[in-house]
Amino acid sequence: MLMKKLPEWYYDELIQVGTDYESEDEVLNYDRKMGSIRNIAGEAETMCKLIDIQPENEILEIGCGTGEFSIELSKYCKKVTALDISQKMLDFAEKKAKFRQRENIKFINAGFLTFDSGETKYDAVVTQLVLHHLPDFWKLIALKNINSMLKEGGKFFLKDVVFSSEIQDFDEYFSQLFQNMPTEADDKVVEAMKLHIKEEYSTFDWTMKGLIEQAGFKIEEYVHKKGFMATYLCIKQ
Numbered sequence: 388m389l390m391k392k393l394p395e396w397y398y399d400e401l402i403q404v405g406t407d408y409e410s411e412d413e414v415l416n417y418d419r420k421m422g423s424i425r426n427i428a429g430e431a432e433t434m435c436k437l438i439d440i441q442p443e444n445e446i447l448e449i450g451c452g453t454g455e456f457s458i459e460l461s462k463y464c465k466k467v468t469a470l471d472i473s474q475k476m477l478d479f480a481e482k483k484a485k486f487r488q489r490e491n492i493k494f495i496n497a498g499f500l501t502f503d504s505g506e507t508k509y510d511a512v513v514t515q516l517v518l519h520h521l522p523d524f525w526k527l528i529a530l531k532n533i534n535s536m537l538k539e540g541g542k543f544f545l546k547d548v549v550f551s552s553e554i555q556d557f558d559e560y561f562s563q564l565f566q567n568m569p570t571e572a573d574d575k576v577v578e579a580m581k582l583h584i585k586e587e588y589s590t591f592d593w594t595m596k597g598l599i600e601q602a603g604f605k606i607e608e609y610v611h612k613k614g615f616m617a618t619y620l621c622i623k624q
C-alpha cells in the first residue's frame with residue numbers, strides 16, 4: 388500500500404496548483420529550463436556532504452519532478468524512493484533513470500499527504516521547490532508526516548521559495564526581481580515566478596521556521612538567498 392486513503396475533508400494534493408506539471412509540454416520545458424540554470428549534480432554532491440549521506444542510507448525525495456536530483460542522489464546511497472503527484476513527471480524521470488542505468492531508485496505516484504511508507508523509516512528526506520504547493524496548515528501536516536517517516540536523528544533537507552520578513556515593500560521587491568531575472572534566466576522563468584507568487588503558497592520565513600519546529604525538527608543550518616530562496620538542514624528531535 389503506497390498511497391493512503393484519506394478522509395473526505397483532506398486537502399487534495401493531487402490537484403495541480405499554479406504551474407501544471409501534468410502537462411507533457413511543461414515536463415519537457417521544466418527539464419530543459421532546470422538543466423540550463425542549475426548544476427544539479429553539484430547540488431546533490433553539496434547536499435550529500437552537508438547531511439553526511441552514507442552508502443548504506445535510504446533516502447526519500449518528495450516531489451522529484453523530472454528525476455535529475457534523484458538520479459544524482461542515487462550515486463551516493465543504497466536506495467532512493469522518489470515521489471511525485473504528477474504521473475507525467477514520474478514517467479519522464481523513470482525513463483531517464485533507466486537510460487542512465489540507475490537501478491536503485493523507486494518512483495512512486497504519491498505526495499506529502501498521501502504517501503504511505505508502511506514500516507520503512509528513512510535516514511534522510513529531501514524536498515526541493517515543492518512544499519509551497521501546500522497551504523500553510525497542510526505544510527505542517529506534511530512536515531509531521533516527514534518527521535514520522537525518519538529514523539531517530541534522521542536528517543531533513545528542505546529547499547523552497549520562502550519570502551524574507553526583511554522585505555518591507557513587496558511591490559518594489561518583486562518588480563526589481565523580475566527586472567533582474569532576464570539576465571540570468573529566460574522569459575519562461577519570469578513567467579513561472581509570476582504564476583508562483585499569484586497562485587502557489589510560498590510563505591514567510593518566520594512562518595516556515597515555526598512550522599518546521601512545530602513538526603518536531605531542530606534547524607541545524609539555514610541559508611536565505613535573494614530574499615526568496617531558503618534552505619534548511621533539520622534534524623528529527
Ligand SMILES: C[S@@+](CC[C@H](N)C(=O)[O-])C[C@H]1O[C@@H](n2cnc3c(N)ncnc32)[C@H](O)[C@@H]1O
Binds near residue numbers: 401451476516517521
Ligand atoms: C517546481 S517542481 C520541483 C521538482 C524538483 N524537486 C526540482 O527541484 O526541480 C515541483 C514538483 O512537485 C510536484 N508536486 C506538487 N505538489 C506535490 C505534493 N503535494 N507532493 C509531491 N509532489 C508534489 C509537482 O508535480 C512537480 O513535479
